[in-house]
Amino acid sequence: MAVKDYIRKRFFPHIWCPGCGHGIVLNNLLRAIEKLKLKKNEIVMTSGIGCSSRISGYVDFHTLHTIHGRALCFATGVKMNRPELKLIVPMGDGDALAIGGNHFIHAARRNIDITAIIMNNRIYGMTGGQFSPLSGYGTKGTTAPFMNIDHGFDVVELSKAAGATFVARTSTYHVKQMVDILADAIDHKGFSVVEIMSQCPTYFGRKNKLGGATDMMTFYKDHTTPVGSKEKKANPELIERGIFVHEDLPEYCNEYDKVIEMAKASLK
Numbered sequence: 590m591a592v593k594d595y596i597r598k599r600f601f602p603h604i605w606c607p608g609c610g611h612g613i614v615l616n617n618l619l620r621a622i623e624k625l626k627l628k629k630n631e632i633v634m635t636s637g638i639g640c641s642s643r644i645s646g647y648v649d650f651h652t653l654h655t656i657h658g659r660a661l662c663f664a665t666g667v668k669m670n671r672p673e674l675k676l677i678v679p680m681g682d683g684d685a686l687a688i689g690g691n692h693f694i695h696a697a698r699r700n701i702d703i704t705a706i707i708m709n710n711r712i713y714g715m716t717g718g719q720f721s722p723l724s725g726y727g728t729k730g731t732t733a734p735f736m737n738i739d740h741g742f743d744v745v746e747l748s749k750a751a752g753a754t755f756v757a758r759t760s761t762y763h764v765k766q767m768v769d770i771l772a773d774a775i776d777h778k779g780f781s782v783v784e785i786m787s788q789c790p791t792y793f794g795r796k797n798k799l800g801g802a803t804d805m806m807t808f809y810k811d812h813t814t815p816v817g818s819k820e821k822k823a824n825p826e827l828i829e830r831g832i833f834v835h836e837d838l839p840e841y842c843n844e845y846d847k848v849i850e851m852a853k854a855s856l857k
């Protein structure tokens with residue numbers, strides 16, 4: 590299978606603005622799936638609502654385009670019924686961590702074998718640039734015309750604290766790293782989280798005077814550093830990218846099967 594075979598061509602052209610980072614994520618996600626040699630029938634993608642969530646329309650897998658914030662609930666239902674399938678859930682930062690924040694932390698805590706991709710553009714793109722839990726203090730959005738006074742989450746720290754067994758971060762600039770990380774995350778047996786810094790030039794870029802898409806991607810290049818690097822110590826403002834957590838813990842569906850066996854044995 591090649592990348593082109595994974596695309597659902599009849600849904601093109603896509604809805605994304607010129608320069609949006611989400612198309613780069615789609616491209617590299619398909620390259621990661623190609624690298625893993627997965628068949629289309631082995632993959633289920635569930636998504637909520639948002640520019641990022643629209644990815645589920647463009648891939649020729651089993652797909653469920655569902656309700657804002659609830660993509661992980663649908664993924665959990667599918668995975669519990671068909672644990673042999675690969676569940677991939679692309680989400681925006683609003684979808685994953687505002688309305689969907691509760692579902693996110695509990696899916697991580699259970700260590701259910703799902704890959705959560707958080708496309709962090711620090712804003713609600715689809716609905717017109719409202720600030721999100723990832724916008725950060727001092728930024729601007731349509732609902733924060735003077736400045737946003739909410740402090741942002743750190744996706745990596747939140748995922749670690751909630752119990753995700755694979756946690757990574759990359760950006761739309763670092764495409765080779767993105768492919769490798771996404772392949773590792775999909776291959777991981779447990780709850781995996783990949784934060785991808787993805788530019789929204791239309792709202793976050795324009796509202797915060799960050800320039801166009803190439804300027805925003807240049808920011809990712811210049812303001813990130815590999816996890817554990819010396820540069821981070823010298824300049825704590827740098828954002829670390831790479832794999833932060835990769836560990837084996839009992840997976841939820843396997844454990845659930847054990848409980849079923851215990852229940853059956855108790856009836857004998």
Ligand SMILES: Cc1ncc(C[n+]2csc(CCOP(=O)(O)OP(=O)(O)O)c2C)c(N)n1
Pocket residue numbers: 638639640641642656657680681682683684685688708710712713714715716721
């Ligand atoms: C229950 C519900 N609440 C609110 C909305 C409106 N809504 C649609 S997408 C969205 C936010 C999208 O932002 P994000 O998830 O960060 O994704 P992006 O569009 O930035 O990729 C909101 C609030 C909705 N569709 N359903």
Ligand code: SF4
Pocket residue numbers: 604605606608609610611640641710714715788789790791792
């Ligand atoms: S509004 Fe932002 S997130 Fe949505 S398609 Fe346009 S650039 Fe991408």
